[in-house]
Amino acid sequence: MTEIPKNHPRYESLLAREKVASGVKMGITSIQGLVAQGRGESFDYLIGERSTSSAVHAERAAVAALLLAKNPVISVNGNVAALAPDKVVDLADVTGAKLEVNLFHRTETRVHLIIEQLKANGAFEVLGKNPDVSLELPHDRRLVESRGIYSADVVLVPLEDGDRCEKLVEMGKTVITIDLNPLSRTSRKATISIVDNLTRALENMIKFGVEMKKEKKEELVKLITTYDNKEALFEAISEIQEHLKIMAAEIGY
Numbered sequence: 001m002t003e004i005p006k007n008h009p010r011y012e013s014l015l016a017r018e019k020v021a022s023g024v025k026m027g028i029t030s031i032q033g034l035v036a037q038g039r040g041e042s043f044d045y046l047i048g049e050r051s052t053s054s055a056v057h058a059e060r061a062a063v064a065a066l067l068l069a070k071n072p073v074i075s076v077n078g079n080v081a082a083l084a085p086d087k088v089v090d091l092a093d094v095t096g097a098k099l100e101v102n103l104f105h106r107t108e109t110r111v112h113l114i115i116e117q118l119k120a121n122g123a124f125e126v127l128g129k130n131p132d133v134s135l136e137l138p139h140d141r142r143l144v145e146s147r148g149i150y151s152a153d154v155v156l157v158p159l160e161d162g163d164r165c166e167k168l169v170e171m172g173k174t175v176i177t178i179d180l181n182p183l184s185r186t187s188r189k190a191t192i193s194i195v196d197n198l199t200r201a202l203e204n205m206i207k208f209g210v211e212m213k214k215e216k217k218e219e220l221v222k223l224i225t226t227y228d229n230k231e232a233l234f235e236a237i238s239e240i241q242e243h244l245k246i247m248a249a250e251i252g253y
């Protein structure tokens, strides 16, 4: 991985880029993952590279849903494994969720390498190697484990594609997504859409998880029942508009 000087004004963004590129070199991330990261980066620029208040609101509701779930599962793909293997393992620990590797560009080698990467970051068990159920989907994201995503009541699917998100919602699950694009099909189809950068979102969620575990169950239920995803997406888009207005004013034309 190329060393990025810590005082570089775009340190976080360049570091993330290096992580995804080295994920590709290690065989963890798909080559298409580079394009996905670039797409995410451009939305992050428009958002202002911060966790907005609508994102924080969605992250709290998502953590409440994970903590109250009977069988919560976090789905891991090649970008997540490259960018935040430690954080995804920590979030699973804090919320009691299972981890399951689920890939769009599935190869058995990639599944194996991602499982090893998560274990190297402290995961005890990672599902995904032996899928025994096939969802009605025309691509490999259909392959899931009955103990994991198939029977989950709450699933966190970071950097997801719209049709599996829609299928999981159709199956009656609470689907939480992390996607910097508030206009994506995934964001519009999910139960709780977190419009934030994966790394920032996971860091916030781990912190909230530790705090919220001490809260009464009724407080967590309230966070979920008062959450409205359409409203949250509307807020996310408005926050981008506001940020762009500020940026335009700074040009000083």
Ligand code: PTJ
Binding pocket: 029, 030, 032, 033, 034, 035, 036, 037, 038, 039, 040, 041, 043, 077, 078, 079, 083, 102, 103, 104, 105, 106, 159, 160, 161, 178, 179, 180, 181, 184, 196, 197, 198, 199
């Ligand atoms: O590892 P695989 O084979 O399962 O493939 C994973 C990718 C990500 C390549 C695959 O799921 C894919 O092609 O995803 P998309 O359709 O490009 O969607 C990714 C979405 O995530 C886009 O809307 C991006 O804006 C968003 N995104 C990309 N990077 C980040 C992100 N959102 C949050 N944080 C990021 N770092």
